[in-house]
Amino acid sequence: MKTKTLKRDKVNIITLGCSKNLVDSEVLLTQLKGNQIEATHEAQSDDANVVIINTCGFIERAKQESIDTILRFAQAKEDGQIEKLYVTGCLSHRYKDELAAEIEQVDDWFGTMDLPLILNKFNANYKHELVGERLTTTAPHYAYLKIAEGCDRPCSFCAIPLMRGGHVSRPMEELITEAKNLVRQGVKEVMLIAQDLTYYGIDLYRKRQLDELLRRLSDVEGLEWIRLHYAYPASFPLEVIDVMKERNNICNYLDMPLQHGATEILKHMRRGITRQKTEELIDAIRQKLPQIAIRTTLIAGHPHETLAHHEETIQFVEKMRFERLGVFTYSHEENTHSFSMPDTIAQEEKERRAAEIMDVQQAISLSHNQAKIGKTFKVLFDRKEGNYFIGRTEYDSPEVDNEVLIDATQNFVRLGDFASVTITDATHFDLFGTLNK
Structure with missing residues (x-):
């Protein structure tokens, strides 16, 4: 049977x-x-x-x-x-x-x-x-580390609190344990993510603790790069930049979505900051750490955005010369405050405005990249495509930022390894270089 x-x-x-x-x-x-x-x-x-x-x-x-x-x-x-x-x-x-x-x-x-x-x-x-244990699905040498869930910010266009709830920080000890486990798996770079990194710790420790978390993560043996994603500009804690300056394994990189360059639209967006305050913040960060790369994102076509507001954003981008920048077109999301405003800008016009901003940024990016020609950088190699090994400097996050390409027919490097690379040529979003033996 x-x-x-x-x-x-x-x-x-x-x-x-x-x-x-x-x-x-x-x-x-x-x-x-x-x-x-x-x-x-x-x-x-x-x-x-x-x-x-x-x-x-x-x-x-x-x-x-x-x-x-x-x-x-x-x-x-x-x-x-x-x-x-x-x-x-x-x-x-x-x-x-x-x-x-x-x-x-x-x-x-x-x-x-x-x-x-x-x-x-x-x-x-x-x-x-298994808390603190995680199997990763990215390349073996880097991983994302989510330090908090949800968001308490009142941004008028954003539906994240509707789906993720309010801000909840993860205990610091749990994050350190997870980072150590990731290193044991072969991870060399972690990217800290949250809807707002700067709010970390307020709910658990009654004060902002991102700077202390960075210090403790920086002490994790074998963790060679720590990268910061999604920092809110209003009330930004500048002590985070001090820690970044102190610690060699914290990348000189900050992802700070700013959303717009016109104060009137920032007010409609409920961002809690003006263009002037934003510029003062960027200047203060760059004075503390001149070599920092700031990545930002903007929204084109938010309700009440006029062509004059759009021009203000273009002038803002030209003035601030961000190292990295992306643009979204506004999406009219029900149950958000912005949904109560008239979404009268056609999608085609939103896309035209977004493309115009990116055209400006493309020229800025080319200028930044060409300034790197002849300079040497530490590069982490992610993959091989065709005849090129492809990696990143500390100023670049995976998938969204610039890449460094070296000729695989003339050079060899193991994926997941760091190498010293001298830049020989540059395009708008790519760097080309040679390995230093």
């Missing part, structure tokens, strides 16, 4: 959206594997019988990508290619009821804080002993 065996689940996790979502997927992957459940992240093979989609609900384009992905796997379920389909993340958190009514093939919908409920679907338990 044959004994009946049950087929074990194999789970494929699909991640959409930002690096904060990626960390959530990595935690889910770690918990599933810790419960002896076979799981992969964005597997190329199609042998998984369960798919979990971690969605983004930040702006219209991201929402549409998430919906398209859900529909694609819903069809795969109908076709018998997968057995179960679960959806989690920001879009699911925000529109769970509406989506469930429209897409019946999804077996269950989860919010951003529902990890234990997802695990229950696999008869698995949340393992507290």
